Amino acid sequence: DVKVTQSSRYLVKRTGEKVFLECVQDMDHENMFWYRQDPGLGLRLIYFSYDVKMKEKGDIPEGYSVSREKKERFSLILESASTNQTSMYLCASSYETRAIMTNEKLFFGSGTQLSVL
Amino acid sequence: AQSVTQLGSHVSVSEGALVLLRCNYSSSVPPYLFWYVQYPNQGLQLLLKYTTGATLVKGINGFEAEFKKSETSFHLTKPSAHMSDAAEYFCAVASSGGTSYGKLTFGQGTILTVHP
Numbered sequence: 001d002v003k004v005t006q007s008s009r010y011l012v013k014r015t016g017e018k019v020f021l022e023c024v025q026d027m028d029h030e031n032m033f034w035y036r037q038d039p040g041l042g043l044r045l046i047y048f049s050y051d052v053k054m055k056e057k058g059d060i061p062e063g064y065s066v067s068r069e070k071k072e073r074f075s076l077i078l079e080s081a082s083t084n085q086t087s088m089y090l091c092a093s094s095y096e097t098r099a100i101m102t103n104e105k106l107f108f109g110s111g112t113q114l115s116v117l
Numbered sequence: 118a119q120s121v122t123q124l125g126s127h128v129s130v131s132e133g134a135l136v137l138l139r140c141n142y143s144s145s146v147p148p149y150l151f152w153y154v155q156y157p158n159q160g161l162q163l164l165l166k167y168t169t170g171a172t173l174v175k176g177i178n179g180f181e182a183e184f185k186k187s188e189t190s191f192h193l194t195k196p197s198a199h200m201s202d203a204a205e206y207f208c209a210v211a212s213s214g215g216t217s218y219g220k221l222t223f224g225q226g227t228i229l230t231v232h233p
Contacts, residue, residue, distance in 0.1 A: 004160070033220065040126060042207060043161075043223040058220075090160060105151070106221065108160030 003027070004109040006091050012115045019078040021112050023091030030095060032074035033106065034058075034066065037088040049074055081116045088113050119144040119210050121224035129230040136180075136195040138227050140208030143189060149211040150191040151221065152182055156204045164206075167191065178202070203231045 007022040025032065031050050035043040035058075045058030047066040055066050063085060067075045074093075078085055092106040124139040142148055149168045153161040165176025172184040178201075182193045191208060205228050209221040 031220075035223075040225055042121075042123075042225040043209075045220065045222075048220055059222075092161075105163040105166065106161070108162070110158070110160045 004091055004093055004107050006089075006109040006112050008112050009110065010113050010115075012117065013078075013081050014117055015082060017078075017081050017116075019081045019114065019116075021076040021078075021089055021091075021114070023074045023076070023109055024072050025074075025091075025093040025107070026072065027093060027095065027107065028071065029093040029107070030071075031093060032068065033092040033094075034064075034074065034076045035090045035092065036060070037090055037111070043090065046076065081114075083116050086114060086116045119148065119212060119222050121208050121210050121222055123206075123208050123224035123227050125227055126225060127228045127230065129232065130198045131232050132200055133197050136193070136198045136202065136229065138193040138206050138208075138229065140182075140191045140193065140224060141189050142191060142208070142210045144210055144212065146212055150182075150184060151209040151211070152176065152180070152191075152193050153207045153209060153223075154204050155207065155226075161207065164193070198229075198231045200231050200233070203229055205229070 004025045013019050033048040034046045037043050044060050049055045049068040065077045089112045091109040094106045120143050122141045151166045152164040155161045165174045167174045167184045175181045180195045205226050207226050208224040211221050
């Protein structure tokens with residue numbers, strides 16, 4: 001069965017800390033995504049990656065960075081955590097070639113609930 | 118740019134009643150449309166999707182949705198609600214133009230409550 005695994009289910013950090021959220025997929029997918037989910041706002045795209053070492057900003061990249069050194073792993077980094085980054089973070093992956101728009105579905109992890117105090 | 122609006126952040130129905138969750142989209146190119154469901158403490162799962170072809174799309178668990186281009190809508194329905202349908206539902210749109218890498222724009226979500 002396909003799997004997207006996020007390293008932590010719950011995380012509590014202090015303001016100003018550097019925070020790493022890790023995501024691993026075992027499906028050899030090219031594309032990986034980081035969304036944050038907030039009540040009443042739905043899911044908003046932070047960053048995505050369509051290949052190793054490639055990344056693009058999503059709709060709300062401010063205060064975040066990402067790293068994709070290996071195909072299966074996509075990390076979200078909060079350089080200096082702030083209270084307004086308290087949220088549920090969802091990682092997702094998909095397979096889609098550049099040449100063909102297949103629009104295969106996204107596979108989601110279970111999420112990391114981050115609290116910044 | 119594309120966007121999605123889900124009408125109603127909370128919908129409450131009785132078990133056995135019709136479920137109707139509303140979704141309107143805007144897109145400058147023909148859209149690909151999706152409904153995802155999120156059960157408590159879980160990630161999102163795909164219910165159904167429309168890409169091309171038949172405008173009435175059937176998904177898992179008895180759900181279906183109809184793409185209406187003239188109304189820019191993609192409402193989700195189920196004839197008879199079950200207690201296990203209680204969850205949060207998200208409508209999403211992807212661009213069919215260019216290469217989107219499967220990037221989706223989501224609506225705000227609708228929490229469905231089912232009463233006995």
